[in-house]
Amino acid sequence: ETGVTQTPRHLVMGMTNKKSLKCEQHLGHNAMYWYKQSAKKPLELMFVYNFKEQTENNSVPSRFSPECPNSSHLFLHLHTLQPEDSALYLCASSQGRQGGTEAFFGQGTRLTVV
Amino acid sequence: GDSVTQMEGPVTLSEEAFLTINCTYTATGYPSLFWYVQYPGEGLQLLLKATKADDKGSNKGFEATYRKETTSFHLEKGSVQVSDSAVYFCALSSPNYGGSQGNLIFGKGTKLSVKP
Numbered sequence: 001e002t003g004v005t006q007t008p009r010h011l012v013m014g015m016t017n018k019k020s021l022k023c024e025q026h027l028g029h030n031a032m033y034w035y036k037q038s039a040k041k042p043l044e045l046m047f048v049y050n051f052k053e054q055t056e057n058n059s060v061p062s063r064f065s066p067e068c069p070n071s072s073h074l075f076l077h078l079h080t081l082q083p084e085d086s087a088l089y090l091c092a093s094s095q096g097r098q099g100g101t102e103a104f105f106g107q108g109t110r111l112t113v114v
Numbered sequence: 115g116d117s118v119t120q121m122e123g124p125v126t127l128s129e130e131a132f133l134t135i136n137c138t139y140t141a142t143g144y145p146s147l148f149w150y151v152q153y154p155g156e157g158l159q160l161l162l163k164a165t166k167a168d169d170k171g172s173n174k175g176f177e178a179t180y181r182k183e184t185t186s187f188h189l190e191k192g193s194v195q196v197s198d199s200a201v202y203f204c205a206l207s208s209p210n211y212g213g214s215q216g217n218l219i220f221g222k223g224t225k226l227s228v229k230p
Contacts (some may be wrong), residue, residue, distance in 0.1 A: 094216035103216035
């Protein structure tokens with residue numbers, strides 16, 4: 001496999017459930033990102049990891065908890081979500097820092113909170 | 115803060131028509147500029163980019179020129195095809211992010227539909 005792979009592609013969960021989104025990149029990149037794409041809103045950067053260290057958290061509610069165990073894997077743990085959290089969650093990777101590459105995106109996980 | 119504004123859609127064109135999607139930005143310093151495309155049910159794919167003023171990015175017949183004086187990065191294509199139907203996003207990456215091109219600020223997206 002090549003590129004950025006996200007699983008699952010679709011997820012339906014209740015407000016009391018706990019679930020996790022997974023992202024894996026096979027590009028040798030050292031930076032990984034979570035973005036949220038909601039209807040009628042611009043894509044929003046949620047979290048950034050560089051060399052497994054979280055370097056940015058854009059005021060994301062604590063019901064979203066990221067985890068980056070190594071440079072190739074990124075998780076987004078979800079618990080007690082709200083219906084307004086329903087969105088497409090996109091993972092991306094890049095070669096970070098100055099002179100790096102552009103971001104490569106996965107196909108996303110379509111999340112529906114019921 | 116930094117921001118990107120792009121023309122609201124949807125845009126509907128006939129095949130072989132000329133396409134322009136306007137994009138302007140507000141940023142401190144000299145950002146890198148990007149156009150991403152999202153086909154139905156897919157993630158985002160980089161279409162083209164420009165990293166400094168007067169650079170022209172091009173790919174698959176699409177072009178955009180980094181205009182610092184007008185803070186613009188308009189997307190153009192001379193003859194669109196049905197297969198170009200997608201949502202197009204303009205984005206910037208600020209040098210304030212240490213040069214990382216993954217910390218992106220996006221416009222709202224413009225949906226393009228091309229009819230045969």
